[in-house]
Amino acid sequence: MNRIVFCLCFLVSALGAWSGTQAQALLPTQPLDRIVAVADDDVILQSELDAAVANVLNQYRANPQQLPPRDVLERQVLESLIMLRLQVARARDTGIRVSDADVDQAVQRVAENNKMTVDQLRGSLARDHLSYEDFRGHLRDQILVQRLQQRVVQSQSNVSDSEVDILLASNSLKSGEVHLQHILIGLPNGADASQIAAARAKADEVVAKVAAGMDFTTAAIQYSSAQDALQGGDLGWRRYDEVPEAFANLVEGMKPGEVSQPLRGPSGFHIVKLVDKRAEGKQVVTEYHARHILIKVNELTTSADAKKTLEDIRHRIVDEHQDFAALAKKDSQDPATASAGGDMGWFPIDQYGSSVANVVATLKDGEISQPFQSDLGWHVLQLEGTRQQDRTQEMRREQARDVIRNRKAEQAYEDFLRQLRSEAFVEIRLPGAESKPEADKPAP
Secondary structure (H helix, E strand, C coil): CCCCCCCCCHHHHHHHHCCHHHHHCCCCCCCCCCEEEEECCEEEEHHHHHHHHHHHHHHCCCCHHHCCCHHHHHHHHHHHHHHHHHHHHHHHHCCCCCCHHHHHHHHHHHHHHCCCCHHHHHHHHHHCCCCHHHHHHHHHHHHHHHHHHHHHHHCCCCCCHHHHHHHHHCCCCCCCEEEEEEEEEECCCCCCHHHHHHHHHHHHHHHHHHHCCCCHHHHHHHHCCCCCHHHCCEEEEEEHHHCCHHHHHHHHCCCCCCECCCEEECCEEEEEEEEEEECCCCCEEEEEEEEEEEEECCCCCCHHHHHHHHHHHHHHHHCCCCCHHHHHHHHCCCCCCHHHCCEEEEEECCCCCHHHHHHHCCCCCCCECCCEECCCEEEEEEEEEEEEEECHHHHHHHHHHHHHHHHHHHHHHHHHHHHHHHHCCEEECCCCCCCCCCCCCCCC
């Protein structure tokens, strides 16, 4: 489900592309003065909300006019914080755990994405007066939520071959990609006629404002109740049939720059903008044939020990001319390839993740890599060869499977979040927006 759009709160996702400006939003807070929300057994403090709002203000510093009034922004950000806390709590309650090693690897990825070492990242955080432990805590929460999402959708997004066959036979699988933005005018579960009419009227009003010249991104930030509102409702580039199913037929007849009329969906009224579209041609890809040896990192084997083991194995292969396949059968801890001498078969560059992709792209035929780390542990890899392969038909079938899976997964997690919010005890104590406990109030 590598193309599923999961609606993580903006606070967490912002950590993936760290910058000094964003870091300022997480500066040590002022003395805690009051609670602004209660979410089940957790609380959100005014200082936490202030820091999160500051993060948004920094992101839109060049275009502050796109943001809604301060009180509306605070309520949007507070709702994001509430949903983050509820997801983290549910993940922990259902037994999901994140080890220190998992967090270490996440920190390493953030550092690499910013072209830094971990020590340089720590130094950057320190210069911005940001606690390294707080930073790790945010990453830990992000991983918890990701794993919760995977657990929720895994059992509900299985796709059978017959479903793929039916979709392909229908000739409704469209080629190409589209870049979309959307606005959601939310409805509560079990909305009555007056609530539906009010939401429809608000959606019509937003469409009229956009038609009169209001920037769509600004409208999304100010009016959308979707989790991605503060990102301007941007859904990014998706293959044509990876857009939510309710949008598919609507988008097909739109032109770039066009904005739809409100479309009723399970969670409310959607307004969609087609930012751009692009065609998809023949799918010729470079495939790689490689072998690898894996030593896993776990409670009994540290990262340093795993790396040292592979350094010794590589020495035996390169300097003592021992057979790679024989050593893979003997020492590799990858059950899928060890018995085949570490043979990974032919694969596109991204099949085994970014760590393998980054290494295999630098090797020549027959060359053996230095030990490198992935989420699974430490590897040594030998490139056997490369080839150009026409995978148009295979990729079309994979596309059909992904389309069905993603639609199921997105709907499953949206339903899960709505139920999670509706079942939670939530009390808002934000000045001007105080509410009674919302134990039965659904998510927008």
